[in-house]
Amino acid sequence: MSLHERHRNIIDFALSSLGRRWKKNLALTVVYAFVVFTLASVVFFTEAVKSEARAVLRGAPEIVVQRLMAGRHDLIPESHIDVLRKITGTRQVQGRLWGYYFEPSTGANYTVVASGEPPLEPGTIAIGQGVARTLNAGEGDLIPLKGSKGDYASFEVVRVFSHESELVSSDLIEMHADDLRAFFGVPEDYFTDITLKVRNEKELVVVADKIRRLLPDTRPILRDEILRTYDSLFDWRSGLLLVIFAGAVAAFVIFAWDKATSLSMEERREMGVLKAVGWETSEVIAMKSWEGIIISLAAFFGGTVLAYVHVFFSSAFIFEPVLKGWAVLYPRFQLVPQIDPYQVLALFFLTVVPYTVATVIPTWSAATVDPDSIMRL
Amino acid sequence: MVELKNITKVFNRNRPDEFTALEDVSLLVEERKVTVFKGPSGSGKTTLLSIVGAMAKPTSGRVLVGAREITSLPERFLTEVRRRTFGFIFQQFHLIRGISALENVMLPAYTTGEKHAALRERALRLLELFGLSAKARARVEWLSGGEAQRVTIARALVNDPKVIIADEPTAHLDTKLSKDFLGIMERLNAEAKTILIASHDPLVYESTMVDHIIEMRDGRIRGSGPAE
């Protein structure tokens, strides 16, 4: 008497049993797989964005100092730089110039940044893939941009940022700092904000504290906070919940439908027959468990693999309209897969276990009927 | 073979609808004999069969299968004894709809852990024995009444039990099919099976193959003796 053979026999019967209502069970599996697919897609997508953010933004400035005037982000005077330089522990304090540019003909928003080291030649720009796409421009093209005084200035595109860097560079227009000042009309002795580095990363918080005290009109933002922004990127109350809620609703509908229809008198009678012909209570429950495992396992594998293909091979095309929103310029990035085995495991337990348990529980009382009950039917 | 000592069975005990199905029944089922329980419906025949067949436990009294007392066995062992010793043929057949005749026959043996190929082979042979080879893959609801009953008999035999228990087996059969059924029982009896039948059909209890008739009424044995 082998346990293995016994369970194989029980699986055989469970499959035959499922096969009798194969249309219903197939529909059930497909809907359930869709729920898993949605959840897994969200998990894969956010995990990939997070890991990419961590990898890419490790080069971000350690502290950004913003000036707030009347509660709004405002230009910061150059004199603040000298104050910051005097704080012990700081190293390399720099003014940063950047802004937004709305291109009326395309309706797209671009981010304009001042050149870093080595700077671009005045009159030239480097643009991201998204900018190149919306303006239909390439290297060597002259692009007219409308300045703050209403006049057009033409810039020559000398570089298009690579496709691989699109997740950080898609909407960028890099130009010489002097060009940027002239273009936006930023006064000589002002910057957008100030970035600084510290000698010892452990002192970041102390330095930030000193900045707040010395320059009460400013707000320091630590790199750690920037990274945390991306760690919590989509865990906003409605973002993820919206998706999970949709999934939960679908799941609920499945269960309601399934439970309402599954344990019919017919099924109760069948369990009685199994008991009468010599099955034990535990074997009847094992059979029902296998029915649940078969359906949920199929949904788990199907949903997870499809989600992987969806997010990493089709660039999450189903999410695209959601992520795009109003944006005219939509970065086209191919996310790098980041699979955390724990997530897959969690997904497994979240799909297979509850479904199987939900299948078994209503059968419990039916499975414990006395074997002679059907003789009295 | 099976011995009942002072069996009483009460349903819905201590409730307003309390009902005594069997009262102080003692009985010895002899091996390799055909015994018929005769009596009107409600006389306790079915309850008696389910207690003999280790399907239900008596409220009081003792049941011995072979020399083994089974009254106090836990479910697992009781199931084991039932599976090895008894094969059941129900009045309503109780086949599992939607699956094939072959799988229905194999069903009682699934949980014994027997090798699938051997089991399948045996089930096919049983179906062949009853002239059902062509119907092995057919869903049971497509079978005629007589075919369905023969599938039920094959299912009862698949674990090669010593005792066949049939509850009102001819209730849904016409005369010809009833005679066919009795023919099969006679054959099985010749192959050393003990046969217990509950029936109030004269065709059954007047049959020549019956060795012993037990008459029941109101949960008691009213008379017992060899068939004329």
Next chain:
Amino acid sequence: MPTRKSTIFFVLAGLGAGALAVMVAHAHYRHQKAQAAWNESAALVKRLDLTDLCLFTDARYARHPSMADRHTPFQDSPMAMEHFPSGTLISPPPHLRPQ
């Protein structure tokens, strides 16, 4: 002797598990391959002092969430339509949230 249903089940379950394994292996491989591109992006981030990913370009708090100021974004209800859906998808940066 026809194939048993349980055999088909085991084969399919095995294929499913295999597909998962391939997925993990593929993710690992792509991860390795991405290092160069990530280094390039990180260098760009460093050179231009960038602070944010370009995910949404429709609002400035969505384009640069970590640079957002306290008074424009995130005080509207998440169902606010001004920049739905990006405004509802991303969360306010930690330094703007009440502790």
